[in-house]
Amino acid sequence: MDNTTHFGFKDVATQDKQGMVRSVFDSVANKYDLMNDVLSFGAHRLWKHYTIAMANVKTGDKVLDIAGGTGDLARAFAAKVGDTGQVVLSDINAAMLNEGRKNLINKGVTGVEFVQLSGEQIPFADNSFDCVSIAFGLRNVTDKDQCIREMYRVLKPGGCMLILEFSKTNIVPLEKFYDFYSFNVMPKLGKFIANDEESYQYLAESIRKHPDQETLKQMVLDAGFGLCEYHNLSGGIVALHKGIKIP
Template sequence: MQEEQTHFGYESVDVNEKVGRVREVFRSVAPKYDLMNDLMSVGVHRLWKRYTIMASRVKIGNKVLDLAGGTGDLTRVFAGRVGASGHVVLADINEAMLAVGRAKLEDCGVFNVDYVQANAEELPFDDHYFDCITIAFGLRNVTDKEAALRSMYRVLKPGGRLLILEFSKPAYPLLSKLYDQYSFHVLPRLGQWFAKDAASYKYLAESIRMHPDQETLKGMIEGAGFERCRYTNLSAGIVALHEGCKI
């Protein structure tokens, strides 16, 4: 019996193979992840994340899940916002990314965070626990996105909010062409020069193109049960912030 297929960038692979291959990509890029984010986006990723934090409306006492949180950029800010009475969990499927995130946050004096290695498709948390879930630049790497969205819905409290920050479809054809040139010609070279890994950054560029566009992802979020779903294009649609509420 043939295994079910999914995509790994532009390559078709068995569903059971993708998780391991994505894990290897992020194990490879983890040591240079923050540097490469700054180089690839010319620092603009910090503005996208700042917008996400503002949109989250996280406050003192909240419980927050930073899913696929990597090196903890969002977690660090959330930990300050929720205070001692709140709870922040940095979760990632990749142990190397979690290790880098933990070391980075502890170096910054952030200790009120729990670190959990978890698959977004099967979150190991109680029902109706979190006030807010964020997933920044992680959903496109999930094999079964619908299962992950249902899992996020389950662990959110009624009234809780989901925010998905992800690369998306540029709003203008000319921008889309320029973005393709950058992604497939410049990005792998940056990966080779600064991280000694062109292949992983080639995969990351391909994974962006295989990710659902703005309207498709909005429909998927609604299909998982979320309401009041909307998205905001950032940088002319190169990135979009999707939001949904659990009523």
């Protein structure tokens, strides 16, 4: 791996990025859900609902949610897999994982396992899960290819991987509005609501550094997945990539 990588628009030492990302999410964890609702005008709930619908998860399945943060996907997956299934909510950030635990307890969700882990080094055996998901987390991973390979490894043959992430829109008026909103409004809202302008500036920049739809699709195929399709949401501002591990 190169000795440098990007942290937003800055070049930083590769070994430093993980700690820098951790500090961002330490800062925003307790306002994360509120900020998601405000910044996306509530649309993140629709994006996640669509992701769950595309997952083909059924009763008794085992699901791993990486960078699962405050637990939105884990809660929905838990309802689908039922008492005979298993959901693991994981995050590299302890503060975010604690928010997820509190949210699920407050909503009466039981049986979800919480594990602090890095998506680049998943501490589970090969062929362990029927579904592996990561929502709005891949762009913060230092080595995205390694993370996708790890997701492939722990999936059972026939299992599906879901990557929900901000992406690229080709609709020019929407792109112009999105750029203005991301760099002029989003950080100011971060300062006003979460008292943290800098973290939301990073989050806006990290979206622009993330691979576009076709590039990410190729990364998924290169990791070994026999099939990958993506679905643009909100005009391509967000995309859901679904990969299948062919038996």
